[in-house]
Amino acid sequence: MHDAISYLLFLVGTFLAAGVVKGVTGMGLPTVAMGLLGTVMPPASAAAILVIPSFVTNVWQLFYGPSVAQLIRRFWPMMLGIILGTVGGAALLVRVDPVWSGCWLGVALMAYAGYALIAPAFSVPAALERRLSPLVGLITGVVTGATGVFVMPAVPYLGSLNMSREELVQALGLSFTTSTIALAAGLFAHGAFQVSQLGTSAMAIVPALIGMWAGQYVRMRISPKRFRQCFLFFLIALGLELASRPLL
Template identity: 40%
Template sequence: MLPIPDLADAALVWAIFLLAGVVKGVTGFGLPTITLGLLALTRSLPEAMALTLAPAFATNVWQALAGGAFRPTLRRLWSFALAGAAGAWLGAGVLLARTDAAQLSALLGVLLVASSALALLGPPWPPPRPGRERWLQPLMGGASGLLAGLTGSFLVPAAPWLAALRLPPAQFVQGFALAVLAVMLPLGAGLARNGLLALESGLTALAGLVPAFLGMAAGQRLRARLPEALFRRAVQAALLVLGLYLALRGALAA
């Protein structure tokens, strides 16, 4: 017999998915990090990671295929995404069960605050030279995937790195989505290997696909009205807010 989710808890989860979908629609990222940060107030980080898998995967399939820049984005970022998948397996499949998740979440928040504050308050970062970009792509992807495997959030250094590439908004959004899709499968496999995927959590997450997509659609309409410079500042501002929240929550839990 299938387990019946608690309705009050399920409603809270779906409301979080709706909010995270709006942010993801505007900035191109943030759904896993927002859901993880809020869900971890009432459950363990690994359980929150399991709840986030299905909505993150489904919304990123949509995001990766929309925008008309799939092929050029894949050609430029394939090594970034592939290295991210390898890092996610190492983090979730090997290291997660041996690591204090609260401390890692706080560290992730500190990294987010530092990178976004520099982007917002410092001079613009020059894009990497083509020769350097080729070997930095897998390095940045692997580091991002490792942190995603340990915390569920694929933001650092992925978002600052993609912003430094000066990608057009469509390619930024699609590139981020492609990399997240590459990370989700090994992340889910790693959680399953450690016995961290529960049927009840999966049912609640599947039902949350509807509010996640509704929020993402609303956010995309809002993003279409933003000029490119404002879009990039919105990306960095979202990173700053998310980082402050994660760092403060981790410090309070220590």
């Protein structure tokens, strides 16, 4: 009984924290949730719990603006790459030793946080977008399938396309929503997404949405830059812990 209560409190706290980060920064819910859940369970189980709250919050982000149809027409080759890469890459998340898949999750967290801290400014010419989008989508899909983390390299790539802030937020929502659906399909195809996990995943919606609301409230009262820096250093520390497990 005590273990069950502790587990429930841990889940609630995880998705509250992940929701706060998404509310403040517009992203980061799957990254934080996968990182924290990955410390107590295999990444495949963590990814299965993440599916529904990630889907709900990302769909809201996607449709919170006028450019949905235009973005789908523009980025459908990238989304197709994400789907193919994620479904195939999910086999790694399911079959690889959890210690090693957790290690790669840690590497992905550190790579993302390190990139975001340095934030080198670069811009992709419009002429290259059509060629690069499917490749970026495929690589993002493989990383998503193997680690449950949606951000690399899709986030820096989309940020380099000179979109308006509103278009970028919606494009991220489209990418994250596609990744969530593809990850659920990949986990199901490889026998790692059980019906019994739907209840736990659905339960996580409430703390995730509460966290998002709290994050939006916080965002209006503190420096988002300072919060973002603290968040990224936290991800590096978490990534180091996960990546070092095979050495312990």
